[in-house]
Amino acid sequence: MEAEVRPLPKFEYVVPSSLDEVLNLLKDYPDKARLLAGGTDLIPKLKKRAAAADLVIDLNRISGLSSIELRSGRLHIGGLARLSGIKESSLVQEKAQALVQAIGVMASPPIRNRGTLAGNLCSASPAADTAPPLLVLDASVRLQSARGERMVLLPDFFLGPEKTAMRPDEMLTEVIIPLQEGTSTFMKLGRRKAFTLSVVSAAVFARVSRGKFAEVRLALGAVAPTPIRGRKVEESLKGNEVNAKNIARAAELIQEEVKPISDVRASAEYRREMSSVLTRRVLEQTGRGGNHAGAI
Amino acid sequence: MRVQFKLNGKSVAEEAHPDETLLDFLRERLNLLSVKKGCDEGACGACTVLLNGQPVRSCLLLAVQLSGADEITTVEGVSKPGELNEIQEAFLEKNGFQCGFCTPGMILTAKALLDSNPRPTVEEIKDQFEGNLCRCTGYEQIIESVQRAAELRARRQ
Numbered sequence: 001m002e003a004e005v006r007p008l009p010k011f012e013y014v015v016p017s018s019l020d021e022v023l024n025l026l027k028d029y030p031d032k033a034r035l036l037a038g039g040t041d042l043i044p045k046l047k048k049r050a051a052a053a054d055l056v057i058d059l060n061r062i063s064g065l066s067s068i069e070l071r072s073g074r075l076h077i078g079g080l081a082r083l084s085g086i087k088e089s090s091l092v093q094e095k096a097q098a099l100v101q102a103i104g105v106m107a108s109p110p111i112r113n114r115g116t117l118a119g120n121l122c123s124a125s126p127a128a129d130t131a132p133p134l135l136v137l138d139a140s141v142r143l144q145s146a147r148g149e150r151m152v153l154l155p156d157f158f159l160g161p162e163k164t165a166m167r168p169d170e171m172l173t174e175v176i177i178p179l180q181e182g183t184s185t186f187m188k189l190g191r192r193k194a195f196t197l198s199v200v201s202a203a204v205f206a207r208v209s210r211g212k213f214a215e216v217r218l219a220l221g222a223v224a225p226t227p228i229r230g231r232k233v234e235e236s237l238k239g240n241e242v243n244a245k246n247i248a249r250a251a252e253l254i255q256e257e258v259k260p261i262s263d264v265r266a267s268a269e270y271r272r273e274m275s276s277v278l279t280r281r282v283l284e285q286t287g288r289g290g291n292h293a294g295a296i
Numbered sequence: 297m298r299v300q301f302k303l304n305g306k307s308v309a310e311e312a313h314p315d316e317t318l319l320d321f322l323r324e325r326l327n328l329l330s331v332k333k334g335c336d337e338g339a340c341g342a343c344t345v346l347l348n349g350q351p352v353r354s355c356l357l358l359a360v361q362l363s364g365a366d367e368i369t370t371v372e373g374v375s376k377p378g379e380l381n382e383i384q385e386a387f388l389e390k391n392g393f394q395c396g397f398c399t400p401g402m403i404l405t406a407k408a409l410l411d412s413n414p415r416p417t418v419e420e421i422k423d424q425f426e427g428n429l430c431r432c433t434g435y436e437q438i439i440e441s442v443q444r445a446a447e448l449r450a451r452r453q
Contacts, residue, residue, distance in 0.1 A: 005336045013297070013314030013360055036358075043317070043356045044337040056314065058361060084350075108427020110344060110351040110405075194426040 003048035011046075015058040019065070019144070022057055022171060027146040029055050030168035036060070037080055038114035040107070041123045065173065068092060075177040079118035083130075084109065086117055096177055098133035098184035098203045105129065105188055108195045118172045121157070124164045124226070131158070131227035132203035133186050134175065135219035142174040143167075151176070158226035182207035182215055185285045189274055191265060198222045199266040202278035206286040213237045218250075218282070223258040223275050230254050233279065242287040251280035301362035303328075304373025312359040319343045321359035322370065330371045330400040334429075341428030344401035345370050351408045371400040374407055382448035383407055383441075392441030394432035401428050406442045415446055 016022050026033055032054035036042055045051035059065065065080035068089045075095050077086060086092050087103040106112060106120075106129045120130045121141065131154070140153045143166055157165050166172060184205040190196030201221035207214045216237045218230035233250045240246050260271035299312045299321070312321050319336070322328040322345070334342035336355045343354045346369035362368070375381040383406045386392065393399040402425070409416055409424045416424070421442050430438060 007320075008315040008317065010313075010315055013358065015361075036361075039356045039358070039361075040338055040353075043358075047337060056358075058358075060361060061363070108341070109424055110341070110353050110427055111338060111356075113347075113350045113352055114356065194422070 003050060005044070005047045006049065008043070008046055009049070009052070011053045012055045013058065014055065015061050017061050017063075019062055019171075019173065022059065022062065023144060023146040023169075025055070025057055026169045026171060033057050035122075035171060037116045037119045038082065038111075040111045040115040041119055070095075070179075073179050075179060077117055077175045077177070079171070079173045079175075080116055081118075083112040083115045083117060083120070087112065095179055096133065096137055096184065098136065098186040098205070099130060099177075101186040102129040102133045102188070102201070102203070105190075105194070117175055121154075121175070122164060122166065122172055124158055124160075124162050126161055126224060126226055127198045127201070127222035128227060129186075129188060129198055129201055129221065132201050132219035132221045133184060134177070135227060135229055136184055136203045136205035136217040137177045138180070138205075138217070139175055139177045141172050142176065143170040144173045145170040149173075155229060160225045180205075180207070180215070183286055185282050187278055187282050187285070188221075189278060197265060200260075200271050200274040200278050202275075202282045204282040204286050206283075208242055208287065212239060212241050214239075218254070218279060220254070220258060220275055220278070223260040223271050225259070228257065230257050230279065232257055237283075247280055247283045247287065250283060251276040254279045297360045299359050299362060300364045302364075302367040304369060305367075307364075314358065314360050316359045317355050318345070318357040318359045318362070318368070319354040322354060322368075328370055328372065332397055332400060334397070339427075339429075340398075341401045341405070342398055344404050344428065346404050346408055349408060349411065351405050369404065369407075371403050374403060381407075382452065383410070383445040386445035386448055387438075387441045390437050390441040390444050392433065392438045393430075398428060398430045398432075402430070402438060406445060409442065410446055410449060414449060416442070418443075 034053035036056050036058045065078045067078045069076050083103045087100050093100050120128050135154050140151050143150050186203040188198045188201040204218050206216045216234050218233050221227045233253050237250050254275050258275045260268040262268045300309045322331045332342035334340035338353045338356045344351050345354045383403050405428050421439050
């Protein structure tokens with residue numbers, strides 16, 4: 001059952017103007033502070049008492065955290081960049097098509113106007129739509145604290161539902177995508193076409209050369225405790241011809257990698273079947289070199 | 297805490313608690329009852345306001361997050377008192393509402409769309425209204441209202 005929505009609980013509110021201030025607050029109050037970026041996840045969770053906060057640290061007045069830029073062969077997306085801004089960015093449209101497609105079918109425009117990529121990752125929902133694209137794009141995240149900083153590859157970042165490798169005194173300040181030759185595609189299956197959580201989602205990145213998969217990475221969402229890479233599928237495809245037979249075999253194989261659960265949105269059995277369907281469709285799409293994806 | 301921002305062109309300065317949403321602040325401190333409280337968790341769109349021209353959920357913002365540089369527009373700010381703008385006229389003409397609960401959010405969402413895209417396609421209208429729920433009209437009349445508003449705007453410019 002959905003928890004009841006109640007008025008917000010009492011909390012202290014601070015609005016720092018620099019990242020250093022935020023990191024120092026996190027050092028002093030690691031367990032009691034919550035970071036507020038878009039608020040599209042934190043505020044409903046606080047109202048439902050699914051999250052607690054003694055101190056809410058508002059990040060929205062820190063400058064320099066919302067940039068989207070290309071630096072030495074990598075796309076850097078700031079932790080405060082809004083989902084709508086990322087979707088509209090010509091850089092992201094050119095270099096990370098699957099991410100743009102995923103954002104286009106997430107929540108609704110007013111939510112995307114506030115919500116951030118960093119927030120979507122930190123919430124660590126197994127169904128987070130930005131995760132499969134970022135997994136196939138080999139993205140990593142920059143985690144900063146008063147102690148220093150570290151880079152974590154996305155597969156190492158997700159530990160379980162709502163669990164990440166981020167420590168209580170750390171903040172995700174940047175998502176970094178290395179640029180590679182190839183195309184990426186995202187598709188999602190929901191209970192309806194728009195404004196819905198994924199029942200199953202899938203993303204693929206591929207570089208096709210002389211009719212073969214020279215490079216291929218597949219990731220699925222909402223079919224395991226974390227978003228997952230389909231490594232067996234990738235191995236079965238790499239170096240092989242892009243044809244219906246190989247794609248069909250890959251779609252079968254993904255069933256060995258998913259560990260879906262039954263919930264209000266779908267049964268485990270249905271998710272398992274749909275994992276194959278979506279795997280086949282994203283691979284077909286990329287094999288054709290097209291990018292007409294999104295909600296199906 | 298002191299909250300300061302521009303509301304429909306006028307400066308507002310009031311005290312607010314940190315745990316007060318912009319929605320509750322507008323309704324309870326400023327008596328702006330056009331901003332509706334539906335789900336209070338970002339799903340229904342009834343509490344939509346424009347923040348610097350962009351539609352956002354007032355139930356997901358804290359009032360204390362606003363600053364003097366921010367401008368909030370509610371449906372009271374889209375036309376002069378006693379007058380209707382093209383969008384409001386179009387919603388009346390095309391029966392874009394029945395009970396009216398979702399209408400302020402719909403009007404503001406339409407304004408944001410038409411301000412950036414004066415002649416939207418039906419698909420673009422549907423995309424923009426993804427997060428505004430209406431339980432009366434079945435949406436067809438809302439889409440027609442937005443198309444009609446676009447026509448009226450074009451004619452008057």
